Amino acid sequence: MPIVVENLFFTYMKGMPFAHIALDDVSFRMEDGEFMGIIGHTGCGKSTLIQMAAGLLKPDRGRVFLDGEDINAKNYDRKKLRRRVGVVFQYPEYQLFEETVEADVAFGPKKAGLSEEETRERVSWALSIVGMDAEEVGKLSPFELSGGQKRKVAIAGVLANKPGVLILDEPIAGLDPAGRDSFMNFILRLNEMGTSIIMISHNMDGLAEYAGRILVMNESKIVMDGTPKAVFAEIEKLKEMGLGASEPREVAHMLLQNGIGVPKDIIRFNELKAFILDKAGKS
Amino acid sequence: MEIITAENVKFSYTTETEIRFALNGIDFSAQKGEFVCILGHNGSGKSTFAKHINALLVPREGKMTVAGMDTSREEFLWEIRRSAGMVFQNPDNQIVSSVVEEDVAFGPENLGVPQPEIVERVRSALAAMEMQDYAKRAPHMLSGGQKQRVAIAGVLAMLPEIIVFDEPTAMLDPSGRAEVMDAIRDLNRIHKKTVVLITHYMDEAVDADSVYIMKDGKIIGRGAPRDVFRDVQILESSGLTPPFAVRMYYALKEQGLDLGDCPLKPEELVEQICRLL
Numbered sequence: 001m002p003i004v005v006e007n008l009f010f011t012y013m014k015g016m017p018f019a020h021i022a023l024d025d026v027s028f029r030m031e032d033g034e035f036m037g038i039i040g041h042t043g044c045g046k047s048t049l050i051q052m053a054a055g056l057l058k059p060d061r062g063r064v065f066l067d068g069e070d071i072n073a074k075n076y077d078r079k080k081l082r083r084r085v086g087v088v089f090q091y092p093e094y095q096l097f098e099e100t101v102e103a104d105v106a107f108g109p110k111k112a113g114l115s116e117e118e119t120r121e122r123v124s125w126a127l128s129i130v131g132m133d134a135e136e137v138g139k140l141s142p143f144e145l146s147g148g149q150k151r152k153v154a155i156a157g158v159l160a161n162k163p164g165v166l167i168l169d170e171p172i173a174g175l176d177p178a179g180r181d182s183f184m185n186f187i188l189r190l191n192e193m194g195t196s197i198i199m200i201s202h203n204m205d206g207l208a209e210y211a212g213r214i215l216v217m218n219e220s221k222i223v224m225d226g227t228p229k230a231v232f233a234e235i236e237k238l239k240e241m242g243l244g245a246s247e248p249r250e251v252a253h254m255l256l257q258n259g260i261g262v263p264k265d266i267i268r269f270n271e272l273k274a275f276i277l278d279k280a281g282k283s
Numbered sequence: 284m285e286i287i288t289a290e291n292v293k294f295s296y297t298t299e300t301e302i303r304f305a306l307n308g309i310d311f312s313a314q315k316g317e318f319v320c321i322l323g324h325n326g327s328g329k330s331t332f333a334k335h336i337n338a339l340l341v342p343r344e345g346k347m348t349v350a351g352m353d354t355s356r357e358e359f360l361w362e363i364r365r366s367a368g369m370v371f372q373n374p375d376n377q378i379v380s381s382v383v384e385e386d387v388a389f390g391p392e393n394l395g396v397p398q399p400e401i402v403e404r405v406r407s408a409l410a411a412m413e414m415q416d417y418a419k420r421a422p423h424m425l426s427g428g429q430k431q432r433v434a435i436a437g438v439l440a441m442l443p444e445i446i447v448f449d450e451p452t453a454m455l456d457p458s459g460r461a462e463v464m465d466a467i468r469d470l471n472r473i474h475k476k477t478v479v480l481i482t483h484y485m486d487e488a489v490d491a492d493s494v495y496i497m498k499d500g501k502i503i504g505r506g507a508p509r510d511v512f513r514d515v516q517i518l519e520s521s522g523l524t525p526p527f528a529v530r531m532y533y534a535l536k537e538q539g540l541d542l543g544d545c546p547l548k549p550e551e552l553v554e555q556i557c558r559l560l
Contacts (some may be wrong), residue, residue: 018424024487042426042456128409146326162410174372176483177524202456247527247549260560273534279398279560282540 003030003053003165003196008047008062022048023059024220032164035197035199037207037228040217042145044117050167053198054087066165072181079121083112086163090170101127101145101153104136108161126156130186135201148179165196172203208232208246208267216243233264248272285476286445287313287336287367291345296333306329307500308345313493315444318471318478320488320508323497324522329481332497333449336479337367350444365394367445368438372431372453383425383433384417384418386407390441399438408436411468416553428459432466439470445477446470452487485512489547496521513545528552 010023022045030036040046052064055071055078057220064071071081089095098104102123108111109122124134130152137145142153149170158166168187172180184206191197191210201207207214207228212233218241224231232238232245236254243248248269253263260279265271289311296303305328313319324328334340335347338354352359352367368390371377380386387405387494396404409415412432417425422433437450438446442473448467452460471478480487486492494511496504504517511517525533528546535542542559546552547556 041458058449148325174450176522178324244457251527251531251549252551254549255556258553258557260557269530269534273531273538276531276535276560277538277540278554281538282538 001067002032002067004065004281005029005053005067006063006065008056008059008064010060011051012048014060018019021220023052025064026062026217026220026222026223027216028222030196031197032200033191033194033196035191035210035212036199037211038198038200038215038217039202039204039207039214041162041245044217045220046217047143047169050087050169050200054085054167055081056087070232083161084163085160085165086158086166088155088158088166088168088171090173091151092154092158093147094170095154095157096142096150099141100138101132101140101142102134104142104153105157105160108157112161122160122162123156126160127153129159129190130156131182151175151183159190163195165198166190167198169200170202171199172201172206180206204232204244204246205269206250208249216241229265229267232267284315285312286315286317286350287311287479288348288526289332289335289342289345290347291333292332292342292347293344294335294340295343304500306335306342308482309500309502311502313477313479313496315477316469316471316475317493318480318491319493319495320480320482320491321484321495321497322482322488322521322523324483327502329497329498331450333369333447333479333481336445336447337369339369364439366443368441368443369447369449370431370435370438370451372450373418374427374434374454376536377434377437378422378430381421383414383420383422386422386433387440394441397498404440404442405436406541408439409433410438411469412436426459427455428462431455431459431463435463435466435470439474440539443476445479447479447481449481450483451480452484454481483523484521489526496523498522508547509545512547 006029007042008026010022012020012022026049038046052059056071066081096104105123105126106119109119127134132152133269142150172183175183188195188210211228212229215222216231232249235245235249240244246267249267251270252266255262266275289309292306292309294306295302309332313336321329336349338360341355345519347354349363352363354363357373378386379389382406387408387532388401391404392400404510412435422430449497452463467478468490471475489508491508495502496517498521503520504511512525512529526547528549528551531552532542542555
């Protein structure tokens with residue numbers, strides 16, 4: 001189910017002294033199964049954009065289509081949207097509310113009208129995707145778990161609705177490196193199973209490894225849209241916007257400035273390693 | 284002079300069903316004016332230890348002193364809290380007022396500092412954080428990095444000798460992170476504060492005077508960053524990701540390319556590669 005965003009405009013506190021333009025003519029089309037990263041400085045409009053793509057905010061002007069249907073049209077069945085598009089906000093662990101892990105994850109499918117048995121299956125499936133065992137943790141209170149585990153339960157709650165599109169807003173903030181890696185791996189697994197991913201992130205290294213496409217936002221507009229290699233090649237433009245590239249790309253750029261001819265499409269650890277070894281005649 | 288000491292400190296959180304030791308025999312010391320970094324993964328006990336430095340928690344066993352005062356003695360509580368200020372992860376949870384300068388004045392006001400001196404302290408604390416131009420602004424209109432610098436100014440206005448930072452950059456974007464890290468380094472170098480930085484970003488620790496690595500409530504490594512980050516065994520068992528330069532150094536070495544001394548920063552790595560190629 002492709003998402004098409006057409007000429008979105010949005011202003012916060014319109015007509016007030018602190019009025020702030022958050023989106024200024026933003027358009028993109030996303031195909032099924034894509035893994036798209038969104039990067040941009042704080043306040044660039046990226047969180048506003050995903051809230052609109054998820055139908056949580058209405059644009060001042062412009063349209064959002066899911067599967068060819070305008071999600072803001074009067075006669076649109078918004079239940080369809082809720083079932084198909086899952087959203088994981090920053091610090092999703094703060095959204096836990098039920099007495100047991102099981103009940104928390106079951107909330108969505110239950111509301112969607114699934115039978116008890118189907119719900120139970122969904123719960124254990126969703127927990128298994130995030131690497132947890134329903135038998136083991138199902139009866140625990142979510143509030144007894146560690147921070148990383150709470151986050152997994154909260155995400156399982158979103159996955160339990162089997163969304164075709166998963167939108168994540170900076171999902172790995174505050175996780176340690178091991179937590180970050182396992183999180184990115186399971187998002188990748190979901191993507192390989194066919195779920196479309198939209199992920200706001202400051203983790204350029206993660207996007208370099210996993211995303212197929214990156215949107216760069218600056219001052220309420222999309223200013224770049226391309227593969228990680230194409231986007232990170234423009235490292236100087238990114239720096240002007242207060243952003244950066246993946247760490248391997250940053251180092252490659254420094255080498256280039258020191259007269260070593262590193263190609264601009266080296267953005268991953270292993271690519272840089274192979275280049276250096278090759279140059280040193282070690283490969 | 285030792286300004287913080289811990290000897291065999293143990294602390295446990297007790298739930299209905301179990302006793303879990305969050306700290307299991309910590310030995311620690313920081314010199315006056317030192318920049319100490321405590322690294323560890325989520326759940327390693329580092330935040331629990333941080334809360335011991337200003338007596339938010341006190342040891343179940345062992346002994347902890349701050350500026351020469353035993354943290355378990357209640358009569359020292361307020362003096363310890365004044366000596367050791369604390370900055371947490373989420374700036375939004377630390378801001379109490381709707382005007383920046385009033386927020387910074389909150390601490391010294393509660394200490395009963397005379398009004399003219401409060402004005403001066405607020406001015407110099409905001410200047411130290413390069414936030415003087417925002418004195419009359421509303422904190423909620425600031426960026427994350429700016430809010431965090433206001434929170435730091437609020438601690439600074441209480442004139443602490445020690446400032447403890449508990450993952451102060453975890454919620455910030457890369458430019459906010461750089462802003463706050465610069466401010467922390469200045470506090471140590473220019474304003475001569477003893478800084479204890481708790482983090483799981485190893486690259487934030489490369490400028491520290493000394494580093495402690497925590498795991499499962501214990502210290503598994505300590506020393507200068509240069510020594511600790513070159514200890515492959517410690518790095519592997521810590522569950523942390525070493526700085527990029529260190530990772531690249533070892534990856535190249537494994538393939539038979541030796542750069543010589545292990546670099547810590549990207550600039551050092553680049554320099555060594557340039558020398559070689």
